[in-house]
Amino acid sequence: KALAKFFSLKSYSKIALYLPSDGEISPLPLLHNKIVKNINFYLPILSKLAFQGLKFGVYHPNSILAPNKFSINEPVVHNKTLKSAEQLDVILLPLVAFDAQGNRMGMGGGYYDRALQIRKTREGWRKPLLIGLAHDVQQSQLIENNAWDIPLDAIATESGLVWF
Template sequence: MPSRHELRQLIRQRRNQLSIEQQQQAAQQLADRFSHLPFLPDCQHIALYLSNDGELDTWPLIHALWQLGKQLYLPLLHPFTPGHLIFQHFQANTPMRVNRFGIPEPDWSCPDLRPVPQLDLICTPLVAFDTDGNRLGMGGGFYDRTLAHYPARSSDGQPKLIGLAHSCQQVDALPIEPWDVPLPAICTPDATFLQE
């Protein structure tokens, strides 16, 4: 089995080879599929992310969820707890800035922050995944650390976790580490993988 580093390189390369047309089509297909998830009607407060480095474009999904009247939140690098994320309300007119990784995030606003336990659904980026819900991230561990204390498959579903990815990011199996947070759901343009 390839190492985590080798898999990251391989899948990022695969993802970045998609044409603009393929990216656009995949983003729209994912937005359509996501909009029909069986648990979506029960989710009002949803955390997403803005795509980076060839990740599946989340803008069509963001607009689709706004149309459904959902409240959306974006991750910010936590200013006081290094290596963690916090989530802030996101609207079309939210002031934005670029963080140290070159990724846009909302300009810090305490009243607009929402604690993780008060989110209904958190959409996570990933580099690679398998059908068992295992996720390989970029290697920074931000989502793993932030979500470590929240059982991904809890029966109360607060918060639910779902990974978003291109179909080409699926692999047969991933090398797993103890700190990895598995995902109960992964949504791609072509399929939704739900764990029991």
Template sequence: MTELALLPRPQLRRLLRKARRALTAAEQRQAAKGLFRQLAQDPHFRRAKHISLYLPTDGEIDPRLLLREAQRRGKATYLPVLSAWPRTKMVFQRIRPGEKLKPNRFRILEPRANLARQRKIWTLDLVLLPLVGFDDVGGRLGMGGGFYDRSLAYLARRKNWRKPTLLGLAHECQKVERLAQASWDVPLQGTVTDKAWYFLD
């Protein structure tokens, strides 16, 4: 998709969102199973004790099999929760199996805010992020709200970091030859699809 990389971000975002939404329900189920096979036995997942995931929307690849597997193995699992104030902030809150969720202002399910169960992102071992587009050098195109960018802004000031490991999750149709990076973008350490790993050493 070399020609896509030349498009302005808003136009590229629209095209890639349309591509993932065009996947059938059967294709989405197969992709979720493929993603599970790629990650469930990987050392990044096996060794992590505190893992943040997300609940899929808008055609995003579905990590819920991984969420359930992490809980089955006794790992602490977290979901992003939008802050009521400031409205630009996102926190990470532990979720328990079977917990009731509510839709946020973007109609994405999340747990009810509970300060006692929230954790700073730099104390997590692994963060599995949704994305709209990616390349094979750690570039990530998000939905445009900047929630993950703001949460990870502290990493832009560090040349090296150990935690958390940042892995994007995506369908193969979301891959772009090269994404133009903005000054606030924090590179991923890799992106995983249902078919392949794009990991940076």
């Protein structure tokens, strides 16, 4: 609810979310929330070419989906319509754990971190905003931060939205 309210107060038009699995918090209720308006939603798409990494394809509830190499459904879209991370306003990230400094532990593939390296190379560049979605019990004491890790800007749990 706090996340939907936050989005209703901002002028974001391109938000990436994900299809939940293995008990992850679902961002999908945002698609049907009446206070979240004029937003195009996107899902991550693994490129078949390794050097292209993670891109994002437009998604709506009626999108045609197909499984990628990890059996995760992705929207079937034309390559010319794919967005890179820096073209999005917000990315909602799934995670395994997070800490009070905004560090996150994902599933270990590094796809989001590689797609978000632009945040480390462009000084003052804060786009896209990175918001992790997690259960309160997923908070950890301290997650080791590697040189390639990109921290979160905020975390949304059942307790609310916390900024780092």
